[in-house]
Amino acid sequence: MTQEMKATVVTHGGAGGSRDQDDGCQFAARTGLDRVAGGGSALDGAVAACVALEDDGRYNAGSGSVLCLDGRTVEMDAAVMDSQGTLGAVACIQRVKNPVLVAQAVSRTPHWLLAGEGAERFARTAGFPLYHEISERQRAKHLKLMATLGGKEPATPGVANRAFADYWNYDTPREFTPCDTVGAVARDAAGNFAVACSTGGSAPSLLGRVGDTPIIGSGFYAGAEGAVAVTGIGEHIVRHLLAYTVYGWIAGGMPVEEAVRRGVALLPKEIDVGVIAVNRTEAAMDSNREMPCAQVLHD
Numbered sequence: 459m460t461q462e463m464k465a466t467v468v469t470h471g472g473a474g475g476s477r478d479q480d481d482g483c484q485f486a487a488r489t490g491l492d493r494v495a496g497g498g499s500a501l502d503g504a505v506a507a508c509v510a511l512e513d514d515g516r517y518n519a520g521s522g523s524v525l526c527l528d529g530r531t532v533e534m535d536a537a538v539m540d541s542q543g544t545l546g547a548v549a550c551i552q553r554v555k556n557p558v559l560v561a562q563a564v565s566r567t568p569h570w571l572l573a574g575e576g577a578e579r580f581a582r583t584a585g586f587p588l589y590h591e592i593s594e595r596q597r598a599k600h601l602k603l604m605a606t607l608g609g610k611e612p613a614t615p616g617v618a619n620r621a622f623a624d625y626w627n628y629d630t631p632r633e634f635t636p637c638d639t640v641g642a643v644a645r646d647a648a649g650n651f652a653v654a655c656s657t658g659g660s661a662p663s664l665l666g667r668v669g670d671t672p673i674i675g676s677g678f679y680a681g682a683e684g685a686v687a688v689t690g691i692g693e694h695i696v697r698h699l700l701a702y703t704v705y706g707w708i709a710g711g712m713p714v715e716e717a718v719r720r721g722v723a724l725l726p727k728e729i730d731v732g733v734i735a736v737n738r739t740e741a742a743m744d745s746n747r748e749m750p751c752a753q754v755l756h757d
Contacts, residue, residue, distance in 0.1 A: 464756050465500075467491045467644045468741045469507050471517045471750030473689045473732035479516050483752035486510035490642055491754045500644040500652035501540040501562075504685075507642035508536075508558040508654035515593065517750075519640040520556055523658020525592065525600040526665060528628040532590070533659045535671040536561040539680040540652035547672035549573040554581050555589035558656045561672070571672060603661050613662050615691070615728050627665045639671050641678070641687030643736045647756070651685040651736065653678045660692065670695040675702035683709040683737055688721075689749070690731035698724050700733070708737050715742040722746050 467490035469483040490507030494500065512520025523532045536557035537547035546565025550573050551557050563584045564572050572580050582588070606613045613619055641655035655678050657671040669692020670677035677688050679701040686701040686708070704721040708714055718733040722744045725731045732745030743751045 465494045466755045468753045473730040474747040479750035482514045487752045487754040500646040500650040504642045504644040504652040504654040511640035518658040519656040524661040528630045536656040547571045548577040549672045551577040639689040643685040653680045653685040679705045686735040714740040718744040
């Protein structure tokens, strides 16, 4: 059975994104599959795909990460995991270009998760250069967010705009977007699975906010029966341990397409959520919002 398996990589660009951005997901999936076809592991493929999404600039990850409420800070999360025991993550890391590569480097340390200043210091020790470039696109999105926060329409479902002013914890005066992620799941021809995901965080959010992306079992999971990546509003996703829940259904024999669909249905319709997954023979993706995505299968 193992010899009949075909390597595949599935990518997403975040629930609530535009299908006009499928091309970036397709490029990322192809980049990841080329890495696997060239002798890399499933993890190598998932990470390569995620790096391509971070570098694209259109997605809320890496170079495209949203600005925090102060208009200058960027906090990012990322994680990697595979079915052979690799596990690494970073949370609230600043001033790096590719958080997913730092997360992969963390997997080689005695720890699985580093956060904040410690994560950034580790990145420098590991040889990752300082990176803090803010594009006009990011600034425009921030200005739009500030305008929304000044109005009556909630910027975050179920949260009053005033809450962000009441609990302001930036070192700048109070003034008055998405909460998406990028991710990749991969299977290699030997039947190994991997997942890599990265996010520029949520906007609006308080300083130090961590969503589901770097939390094992919530935003990501990989095991002997497959790999799962989740995108959406982390505060709701973590309450369902969504990635592990979907993985459990897959491991129990549920078809992947049904598992991802059931996972999305667990959350209320007003909450953005998307899931991609792969098992030994199938791959699937589902979202309750428009979600850029792609799958590439090795011939």
